[in-house]
Every structure is written in C-alpha cells, then in structure tokens.
Amino acid sequence: MDALKTIAADSMKAEAPVFGIGDTVKVSVNIREGQRERIQMFEGTVIAKRGSGVAETFTVRRVAYGVGVERVFPLHSPNVRKVEIVRRGKVRRAKLYYLRDRVGKAAKVKEQV
Numbered sequence: 001m002d003a004l005k006t007i008a009a010d011s012m013k014a015e016a017p018v019f020g021i022g023d024t025v026k027v028s029v030n031i032r033e034g035q036r037e038r039i040q041m042f043e044g045t046v047i048a049k050r051g052s053g054v055a056e057t058f059t060v061r062r063v064a065y066g067v068g069v070e071r072v073f074p075l076h077s078p079n080v081r082k083v084e085i086v087r088r089g090k091v092r093r094a095k096l097y098y099l100r101d102r103v104g105k106a107a108k109v110k111e112q113v
Contacts, residue, residue, distance in 0.1 A: 022089025047096040088112040
C-alpha cells in the first residue's frame with residue numbers, strides 16, 4: 001500500500017491551483033489531434049469538486065449557444081496545463097447542481113467581495 005501512495009504522490013502536481021465552488025475559471029487543456037497538439041480554453045463556473053489526492057476532479061459548466069456544457073477535469077492531470085481564476089463566487093453549497101435548472105440571470109453566481 002505504501003508503494004501505491006508513493007507513486008500517487010509522485011504524479012501529483014507540486015503547485016495545484018487553489019479555487020473553490022462557484023468560482024469562474026479558465027482551464028487550459030492540452031488536446032491531441034493525431035500528431036498535432038494544441039491548447040484549448042474552457043471557461044465556466046465550477047459547480048463541483050470531488051475526490052482527493054491523485055483522483056481529485058472538478059466540474060466546470062458554461063452555456064454555449066443556449067446549450068449547457070459541462071466538463072469534468074482531473075486536477076492533477078498533465079493535460080490540464082493551468083487553471084486561471086477569473087472571478088471568485090459567493091455560494092453556500094458544496095455542489096451547485098441546481099444551476100442546471102436555471103436560465104438567464106437566475107443562473108448567475110454572486111461575486112465575492
């Protein structure tokens with residue numbers, strides 16, 4: 001079991017980004033298309049964080065062309081280049097799944113001052 005813990009500790013990022021639920025973030029993801037690689041940006045609101053250690057993930061939601069798009073990113077994946085915080089959100093829940101049912105201004109998260 002200790003061998004698994006050391007392997008997991010080696011694959012974790014040294015400086016994991018610190019952000020919370022409700023924050024609007026810009027995630028830079030490495031995309032491989034055949035032999036080529038490019039960086040794709042995904043900006044949205046963090047609606048969930050789960051797991052711990054190497055298996056920690058976070059879910060980002062945005063509305064594109066009237067359709068809600070959610071993506072789950074592993075926090076310590078080498079394909080996630082960086083997570084940039086655009087604005088801090090003020091929420092009172094650990095999971096913001098209720099935003100899926102909201103439309104327009106009702107789907108906004110208040111900004112933390």
